[in-house]
Structure formats: C-alpha cells, structure tokens
Amino acid sequence: MPPSLATPNRTAAVTTRHRHPFAMAVAALTLLFALVLSGCSVLNASVPTPLSMFPAPDGVPATEQTNVSPYPLAQRLGKWNGTTFTSVAPESIAGGNVVVMTHGWAAGLLSTYETAQANSPDLVTMWNPAMVDPKTGQPSITLFANLAASLQAADPSSTILMYSWVDQSSTNTSALAAYAPERATEINGHRLATALDQSLTSSFSGNGGAVHLIGHSFGANVATTAALALASPPRQLTLFDSPEIDLARIGGAKNDLRYKLTRLDIGRGPNQTFVDNYISLVGEAYAGFPGLGQVVDVHLMPPSSDASVDKHQYPIGWYADSAANKSSGVGLWWSPLVGGNVTTLATTWNQSSALDTQELVLIPQGSAPPPDSNASVSYLSTAIADPASALQVTTVPNAVSNFTFTTDKDSLWLTFDQIVSGTPTDTFHLFIDGRERSVLAPPAEGTGTDGSFLILYDINSGEHTLSLAAEGAIDGAPASTSAKGQITNLHISSTTDIQRNLAPTQTKRLIIWGIALINVLFLTVIALLVVFVWWIIRRVRRARNKTRIDD
Numbered sequence: 001m002p003p004s005l006a007t008p009n010r011t012a013a014v015t016t017r018h019r020h021p022f023a024m025a026v027a028a029l030t031l032l033f034a035l036v037l038s039g040c041s042v043l044n045a046s047v048p049t050p051l052s053m054f055p056a057p058d059g060v061p062a063t064e065q066t067n068v069s070p071y072p073l074a075q076r077l078g079k080w081n082g083t084t085f086t087s088v089a090p091e092s093i094a095g096g097n098v099v100v101m102t103h104g105w106a107a108g109l110l111s112t113y114e115t116a117q118a119n120s121p122d123l124v125t126m127w128n129p130a131m132v133d134p135k136t137g138q139p140s141i142t143l144f145a146n147l148a149a150s151l152q153a154a155d156p157s158s159t160i161l162m163y164s165w166v167d168q169s170s171t172n173t174s175a176l177a178a179y180a181p182e183r184a185t186e187i188n189g190h191r192l193a194t195a196l197d198q199s200l201t202s203s204f205s206g207n208g209g210a211v212h213l214i215g216h217s218f219g220a221n222v223a224t225t226a227a228l229a230l231a232s233p234p235r236q237l238t239l240f241d242s243p244e245i246d247l248a249r250i251g252g253a254k255n256d257l258r259y260k261l262t263r264l265d266i267g268r269g270p271n272q273t274f275v276d277n278y279i280s281l282v283g284e285a286y287a288g289f290p291g292l293g294q295v296v297d298v299h300l301m302p303p304s305s306d307a308s309v310d311k312h313q314y315p316i317g318w319y320a321d322s323a324a325n326k327s328s329g330v331g332l333w334w335s336p337l338v339g340g341n342v343t344t345l346a347t348t349w350n351q352s353s354a355l356d357t358q359e360l361v362l363i364p365q366g367s368a369p370p371p372d373s374n375a376s377v378s379y380l381s382t383a384i385a386d387p388a389s390a391l392q393v394t395t396v397p398n399a400v401s402n403f404t405f406t407t408d409k410d411s412l413w414l415t416f417d418q419i420v421s422g423t424p425t426d427t428f429h430l431f432i433d434g435r436e437r438s439v440l441a442p443p444a445e446g447t448g449t450d451g452s453f454l455i456l457y458d459i460n461s462g463e464h465t466l467s468l469a470a471e472g473a474i475d476g477a478p479a480s481t482s483a484k485g486q487i488t489n490l491h492i493s494s495t496t497d498i499q500r501n502l503a504p505t506q507t508k509r510l511i512i513w514g515i516a517l518i519n520v521l522f523l524t525v526i527a528l529l530v531v532f533v534w535w536i537i538r539r540v541r542r543a544r545n546k547t548r549i550d551d
Contacts, residue, residue: 074198077196079159091199096157099151100196101162127145163222176252194427197445227264258289262376298349299350328360395468400469404464411457412493415452417487420485422482
C-alpha cells in the first residue's frame, strides 16, 4: 500500500481515538448535570399553603411559615361515638378516663385537604369524610378509628378523643416536605393542651379524672408538648414510633424528644406520668438517656414484607390489638388508667414475632428500675435580663408586645412565667420570629408550668424576637377589654452538643453533593473500564500483528 494512501487512514484513526474520550467526557458531564437537576426537582419543597397563608397579627415579624390558624381550637377535638368523631362541647367532660390520640405527618394529603377545605367554612379534620388517602382509597382516619373502637371496647366508660392538625401536617410527597409540619408540632401541642383543658370541667381532677395522651410519629411531639402544657400533667403518655434516628435529621424530621421528656415528672408512682414508647421503624429507646430511666421502651417487629409506611404505622394497629386482648397483659393493659401495675415493668421489651398469633408476645429485658433511678436533669439557665428589673413582655387587647433576645449554638429553650386573664373566649399567642409557638387561654387553659417554655434548638444562633398577642376565639377577632397577658422571668436554658435538624436548603445541598459524588464515582469506574478495555484491545491487536509478522 503506497504511503500516500496509508497516511490519511492512520490520521483518521488517531483523530477518532482522541475524539472518543472527549465525547465521553461531554456525555458524562451532561448526564451528571441532568441527574443533579433531576435531584433538585425531586427534592423541591416549600412551606405548604395552610402553614403560611394566614398572617400573624400586625406588629409580629413576617416569616415564611407563620403556623397561624383561623379556626377555633374546639374544632380540632373530636369525640368517638362508636362510628366517627363528633364535636366536643366546652367543659363537657367532668371525670373518668380520657384518652386523646393525635396523628402525625400526612404526606401526600395536601391536595385532598386543600380541596376539602375550599368547600368548608369549618376546619377540615382528619376524620372528615372527604379526607381519603389517594393511594389506598381508604379514609385517612381508618387506623385511628380502629384504635378508638378497641380502646372504647376495652374501657367502655372512658372518653376517647382525637386531635386533628391535618391542616398543618399535610404536604406533598417531596423528600423534604417533612420539615414544615415538624416545625408546626410545638404550636399544635399547645393547641391540644388548651383545647383539652377547655373541654374538661374545673373539677375534673378532683373527680378522679385521668388523661392518657397518645401520639404517632410527629404526633408524638404534639402529644409530648401537650403533656407539658396541660394545666395538670397527664397520667400516661404513649409514643408511637417517634422519628429519632439520625437519618431523620437530614430531612428535618427528627423529634428529639429526649430534651422535652425530661421536663415531665416521668415515673411509676401515682402522681407521676407513665411513659411507654413503641419503636417500629424510625424510633429509638429513651430509657438510656439521662432523666429518662423510667420510660418503658418496646421494640416491635413489623413483618419484613411490609412497606416502610406500614412499618411506621405498625404500633397503631398493634396497640389496638393489645386493647382487644386483655389476656395479653401488654400494651393498653399496662396502663395505670385501667388498673395496670407499672411498678413491675422492665424498661425494655422485645416483640418475639410478627405473626398474628404471636404479635402480642413481648420478652422483657432486665427488671423494673428502682423508683429513684430517674434522676432529674439540669441545664444551665441564664436570665436574659436583670431579674431585679422585673422584665415583662405584656400585652393588652389588640396589641402586640415584642422582646428581642439572642441565642447561641447551645441554646436549648426559653423558659418563663406566664399569667393570663380575661374571658374564656380570649386567646394569647406566642411567636418567635413570626412563627407561632404557643397558645393559651384564661383562666389557666394550656398554662402548665412544665410547658412554660419554647424550644430554641430549631432556630439558628443570633438575634430573635419574642412576640405576645391577644385575640378573640378566632384569628383576627378582637380580645375582650379585660384580656391581659404577662410573660415574665425569661431565662435561656443551655446544653452542649445539640444536633439540630437540617433545613431544606442544607439537606438539598447535601443530597445534591451526594448525587454528584455518586455520579463522579460511577463515571470514574466507567472511564477506568473503558481504558482497561481499550488497553486489552491494544494488547490483542499487537499480539495479532506480531503473529502475522512472524508468519
């Protein structure tokens, strides 16, 4: 073959070999960019409209998520009548056992809720017939309705209530959507406490009445906050798979109840709050934390074939089954409200099998802790003004009082004394940086001493504004002329090593970098494989050429 004919082919071959890596690099970068953009769209989440559409009162700082609700507190409580939940009249419960349940994150129900609310002048609750899960076609209240029926059958004279905050817990299905309802748990815990106090008569405790709060998922945070804020502490607090694993922190979804629970007088005594905690997917044991040695932790074993959402909801059905089987002696039958002897319970129990015939078989580990093993936990408390000056944040009808304070990375919560007066229709609202955190009402509804605090570990270090406003029974309605509220003796409690939830922007950035890293590693492996294959082909060709020359 003449050299003049061979040169172009050789040049073409060399050019092709140089273009292949370049083309691959362009394709790789294009793929990487597309995947990152895809990740951004999948992770795109914003504050749901119900959490942000109602502004705070004039004078309160503006913010993206206000948590303000225009609906009366009483509309959030429903009483089980054997079929569904009906309205609860003020001061209508004079005694007996009162069990209050509350749900958690309503992922995927935002559109359903908004459609139903647009056609209703009253608050749409979780038990509203329009609230149907679009995935299953079942009423969203089904699991809790079954639990209510089992609890009522087990204790016929008890009052079974449900608290709904689906207006502020419903979101789309974004991976980051949990962040917004988690930041609404505190205010809804205080709403639950105030609404429940308003439904009880002033003689409820004196008549031997006892309260049992039950919360699932984010509802565990709502129930815990309510337990602290009730005018009189509950006899029992039951937690269903409160999200506590560190992975939940990435999505802004960790409850971190180990802090709040220490404010309760947890124990097995007659004047203490018995706490039982059921773990099925994202929960964790509390008994190992300081101050929580009297908590009973139950490790459940959902069927391995169940979807994650079913594993997370497993404790609801399990507790209902326990209520229907008194001979099991577990679950509801541990409760001091139905005569259970909690003093003998071990702190840790393990479900032995998920089979229907054995699901209520629990194996204890160890023995019951001594009554005095639940040592109190103390935090550094710093006054944020000179106590001698009697600093007060006060408010009068249709006015807002603001106070500025500063936090750092160790700030845990803001404690204070609270005094309110006025008519039963008056409500007092506390905000931090424009996000509503607490609500209370005269004469003492929702004013439990243990609940006289606002968490600070869900905000960044820096300067913040505490706001106190007085309103009527509904958002925007004027308070009475006798309404008066005082928040005094403000202190910041601190502790070290607080691990905060990541904000959506932080989580998105972390995940996008993770996606980018995975793709870079993947493309690196592909590139190495291409180079290796190219090297093998070169070796084979050289071997063949050498063989031909030798021949």
